[in-house]
Amino acid sequence: MSNTDDRFASLMQISRDDPSNSDDYFWVRLSAAESSALSVDPLTLQNEIHADHAMVNGLLLNADTNFIEAQRLSIGSWSRKELRTNTKITYQLPKSDLLAENLEGYARALSTLRMDSLTTSGRRHSKLIVESHTLMGLFKLNPLRVFDLVFDSVRELADSKHGDAFATSLESSTHLSDIIGFRLTRCADFKRRHKIAQFELKIAAEKENTEIGRLYPYLLPVDRSLYDKARSLQGVSPVDELYSDEPKFLFLESTGSKAGLLPIQASVERIIRLGCGTHALPKLRAKMCEQLKKRIHDEKEKHDENQKLESILRIVFFLGPNVCCDAALTTELLKYFQRVVANKREHLKLIEPAIAKCLLPGLPLLRPNPLICEYIWKVVHQLPLASRGKIYKHAMFVTCSTRLTQIKSSADKSIMRILRRLSNQNAKELGRKLGKLALCHPLTVTKAVLQQVQAYPNMIAPIVQALKYCTALTFDTLTFSVLEHFTETKSKLKEDGQNFSLWFSALCSFSGTLLRQYHDIELNDLLRYILKKLDEGEVLDLLILKDLISKLTGIEILKDVSSLEIQRMAAGEKLRGLHENSTSTDSKRRMKGILRLRTAIEGSDASKSMMLRLLLAIAKCRQRIVLKTASAQMKFLGQLFDECHVVLLQYISFLHTAYSVAELKNSLPEIQSLLCEHQLDAAVVFHLYRPILRQTLFSSLDTSSSLAESHNQYWKKLSRDVKASLHSDELWGLVSPEFYLTFWSLNLEDVYVPKELYAKARARTVKYGSTASSTFDQVTQLPSNVVHDELAESLNVELQQLIEHVSRGTQCILRKNSTWVQTADNLSPASVILETCVLPRCKISHADALYCSNFVELVGRSDTDSFSFIQYYDTLFRNVSYLIYACSEFENKFFATFLTSGMAQLTRWRACDVYKRECWQRSEFRNCLNQSSVEASFKDYLRVLYKWEHRLTKGILRNLQNEDYMEVANSLSSLIAIVDTFPVTELLGNYIYSQVKRISMRDKRDDIKTISNRYLSLLNLKRASWKCVPPEDDSASQS
Structure with missing residues (x-):
């Protein structure tokens, strides 16, 4: 027993003296404590442990749970230590085992390769691949590293038949690209990389199962290093500096400089698709440029143009943008491409990637050379825009x-x-x-x-x-x-969802201005884009077409137009020319723009003309916009509808200007097809067909013409088509198709002559001519007074021509007015004409609104049977408040023009002498007012006017008292338009003034405040002319 104690004592002493033996010390002490043969006092051991706290960790590694609990040590600390130790062992043991297994496997592989006789005879090259597979599966080796060892072993056989046999045995490998790529990456670290990589390049070039694209990630440097270096040159530090500065395939530099390209030609032809840069390989680039020049001028390959083009493109792709380092070479290459495309257009598909990846990105490497850009354009302009767009898109991001x-x-x-x-x-x-x-x-x-x-x-x-x-x-x-x-x-609307974005409006305006300035830019692609978007229901892109038409043709639809400008729409060319201030140069430019737009719309193929397709797309967008647009804002919906309507008017005006009546007749479908098949609004169809209808109407009424009979037959056909396509039999029981077609066929200049405008213009011209000096006019080279006299005379002649035209047309039209209304009821025809004819057309444009008012006055002046002029206006004023509310902003402007013209006519008859001269002769005024004398009839007429004014005031006040934006805004806008003729009575005027004043003070909407304040200022100027006497006494004051 004492000998055992002595051995334990000596071990404990050694462990105490050497800290590295602390684990042995604790093992001895614990063994002694557990052994009944050893006389170790547990209390003494506990004291030793507590006395030396540095040894607690060692104790925790060797002690068990019972001992630690007996010694009252921390069980939590021991458990955490035990968990960490076991986890560490769990992770480290597999790694150690794998490392040992890999070491054993690689040692086995090295010994196998060293003992193999392949390096001398090459008889076991196929068995070597099999043995390599066996080693990889047995020892879980990395296949890339194993084959790397194999390449090292057979490197000396690269130029022998045994090397070819070894390469053939690799064909079955599905990861040949990865194997070669890993090998090339390791070769990049050697100084003699060009010799090491020859064998690998040969295999990559010759084996069909080598995926060249999979080699690219193994090459150095990583593409990101190029961008980081560029950013560092601009003062931006790169993210890291982990990338090599050596270009990819740097080993080709010395190879190309020593033996030229021929030794690795096959390899180059297989790896050109990698997009490898040659910017850091000047020697290789120079040799490849020389070879490219020889290929271009090689006469031997002329018999096989396809093969020659493919060989040239291989070199071009390998050079990349650096092909443009030589301006002469670039010019010759582009000329060659032009010749190839001229002979065979199918080669465009092959040349397209070369331009996108090489020529366009390489232009910055050249000095400014317009000839090269012209050559590139001659090649790419034969491609459609989609293909050209792909070229530009790719070239924009190419950086080699x-x-x-x-x-x-x-x-x-x-x-x-x-x-x-x-x-x-x-x-x-x-x-x-x-x-x-x-x-x-x-x-x-x-x-x-x-x-x-x-x-x-x-x-x-x-x-x-x-x-x-x-x-x-x-x-x-x-x-x-x-x-x-x-x-x-990106959204084309602002964040409020009610206005066009700034960027979108700016680009639309820029497109129109650019296309107007430079006539060589193609319009077809932009028009096709607009048409496609319209077919998809994208209404916002109509703004592009609006700016395009307005800039090219000068056709603009204005919202706010003065009364003089509206009347000028019925004037002749001389009077309009005085106010437009347009020169002959401007007119020629507009005509060129119109012709250019027509050519672009029609295209080279008549079957692919966009003329009708654009028209139908715009018209359908206008009809469906309210239902298809996902917006709860009535103001925004009204604005979109107005934009569609403006573009439609612009486009139809363009068609009327660009096409003759005969061309338009041949290009458009029949009216019945537009109404029934395409389901367009009748107002739009007749507005489009008006030049054809107008010519047919006047030609059929002109009996002296040889074509009168054919036009008369066509007019009857149109009447039948309209009767079969529109409305119901109840309508044609009240109004004849003849009246309906006549109403939609005429223009403003057929029923109205602006005599006052001609009188003012002639007086002003005569005044200028009398005060003009004897200086010569720069255009006519005549004295200024002579020029003004000739202008005044031409204005007088033009006025007489317009008067004769309106008189002749009116006489011809009124020949058939007896058959226009087909019922004896006076109320129904007036309501039907207002509903089906007047209201749809007066919302088309300002000119149409003025036409409607004058046409109705013409019908009333002609004493058309069963048409009541008074019932017509009574129906109108009864529903005027609802009609104002149902309009968009533009439509409300047009409707206000219609109201202004009609109320001006009614107000003019407030004078007794005018009433006696123009109204008393009409049977309607004598019969409807039931008075035997002019004075009594005039008093009744004033009472009717007061009733209409009261009805109009009541309706407008009802709209102004509501909070709806469209009711208030449209009512105020209409009041501003008719402020000269309404209100007339002081009592009714004060009601309107008070309500508008209340709106201007209480309404929080800024635009409503602006409109109301404007109306109040205009109303204050008219208050002095209001009449404060009742209608009975008004006749006395008039007389």
């Missing part, structure tokens, strides 16, 4: 070298510097510089210009002027970029 990125960054700064300094005064000077930059950076210039336009719409005019030195290629990229911006998911 840090140098190219640096050049583009410098160009960005130069372009923005020019655009910031640009103004109308220096547009020519800075435009030259911008055009020079656009020769090398067309895509960059396009991007910067559109950014500037969207941010600053007031810069559109100088920017368009500055683009005059750009090439067709730049304009094409600009067109594509504009369309790309239109197709983006």
Whole structure:
């Protein structure tokens, strides 16, 4: 027993003296405590443990739970330590086992390869692959590393038949690309990498199952390093510096410089699809450029043009954008492409990637050369816009070298510097510089210009002027970029959802201005985009077409038009020319724009003409916009409807100007087809067909014409079609189709002559002529007084022609007025005419509104049977408040013009002498008012006027008392339009004044306040002319 104690004592002493043996010490002490053969006092051991706290960790590693609990140590600390220790062991043991297994496997592989006789005889090359697979499966080895060892073993056989046999045995491998890629990555670390990689490149070039694209991730440096280096040159620090600065395939540099391209030609042809850059390989690039020149001028391959093109494209793809380092080579290459495409257009598909990946991105490497841009455009303009767009889109993001990125960054700064300094005064000077930059950076210039336009719409005019030195290629990229911006998911409305976004409005205006200024830009693509969007129900893109038509043709539909301008719409060309201040140059420019737009709409193929398709798309959008638009804002819906209506009027006016009546008749479908098949509104169809209907009507009434009979037959056919297509039999029982067609066939100049405008214009011209000096006019080279006298005479002649036209047309039209109304009831025809004819047409335009008022007055003046002029206006004033509320903003302007004209006519008859001269002769006024004398009938007429005024006042007050925006805004707008003729009575005027005053003070909507204050200011000017006497006494004051 004592010997055992002595051995334990000596072990404990050793463990105490050497801290590294602390675990042994605790093991001895614990064993002694548990052994009954050893006389170890547990209390003594506990004291030793507590005396030396540094040894507690060792104790926890060796003690068990019972001992720790007996010694009253912390069981929690021991449990956590035990858990961490077991976890560590659990994770480390598999790694250790795997490492040991890998070491054993690689040792086995090395010994197998070393002992193999393949390096001398090559007889077991196929068995070597099998043994490698066995080792990988047995020892779980990395296949890439195993085959890397195999490549090292057979490297000396690269030029022998045994190497070829080994390469053949690899064909069954499905991961050959990964194997070769890993090998190339390791080769990049060796100084003699060009020799090491020869064998691998040979295999990559010859084996069909090698996926070249899978090699790219194994090559160095990573693409990100190029961008980081470019950013560092711009002052932006890269994220990290972990990437190598060596270019991919750097081992080709020394290979190409020593033995030329022929030794690795097969390899190059297989890896060109990788997009590898040659920016850091000047020797290789120079040799490839030389070989490319030889291929272009090689006469031996002329018999096989396809093979020659493929070989040239291989080299071009490998050079990438660096093919443009040589301007002469680039020119020869583009000329060759032109010849190839001219002979066979199918080659465009092969040349398209070369332009997108090589030629366009490489333009910054050249000096500004407009000839090269012209050559590129001659090749790409034969492609459709979709293909050209893909080219531009891809070329915009191609960056093959840090140098190219640096050049583009410098160009960005130069372009923005020019655009910031640009103004109308220096547009020519800075435009030259911008055009020079656009020769090398067309895509960059396009991007910067559109950014500037969207941010600053007031810069559109100088920017368009500055683009005059750009090439067709730049304009094409600009067109594509504009369309790309239109197709983006960015909202075209502001955040309030009621107004167009600034960027969208600016781009629409820019597109129209650009296309007006430069006639070489194609319109077809933009029109196709608009048509496609309209077919998809995108109404907002109509704003593009609106700006396009207004800029090219000068056709604009104005919302706020004065009464003089509305009357001028019925004047002749001489009078309109005096006020438009348009020169012959402007007229020629408009006609060129109209012809250009017509050519673009029709296209080269008549079967693909967009003329009718655009018309139907716009008309259907106008009809469906209220139901299809997901918006609860009536104001916004009204604005969209007005935009559609304006574009429709613009487009129809363009068709009437660009096409003759015969051409329009041949191009448009029949009226019945438009009404029934396409289900267009009758007002739109007749507005479109009016030139045809008007010519047919006057030709059928002209008995001296040889074509009168054919036109008469066509007129009868139209009557039958209209009767079969529109409304019901109840309508045709009241009104004849003849009257219906006549109403929709005439224009304003057929029923109205602005005599007052001609009188004022002639008086002003005579005045100027009498005071003019003897100076000569610059246009006619005649004295100024002679020119004014001739102008006054021409105005007088034009006025007489208009009067004769209206008189002759009125006489011809009124020949058949006896058959217009087909019932004896006076009330029904007036209501039907108002509902089916007047109200739909008076909301088309200002001219149509004025026409409706004058046509109805013409019908009343002709004493048309069973048509009551008084019943017509009584029905109108009974429903006028509802009609005002049912209008959009534009429609309300047109309806107000109609009301103004009608009320002006009624107000003019307030004078007794005028009433006696114009109204007393009508049977309707004598019969309806039931008075035997003129004075009594005139008094009854004043009472009727007061009743209508009271009814109108009551309806408008009802609208103004509501909170609905459309009711209040439309009513105020109508009041402003008719302020000269309504109100007339002081009592009714004060009611309206009080209500409008209350709105201006209490309403929180700013636009409503603005309109109400404007009306109050106009009303204050008219209050002095109000009549305070009742209608009975008004006749006395008139007499």
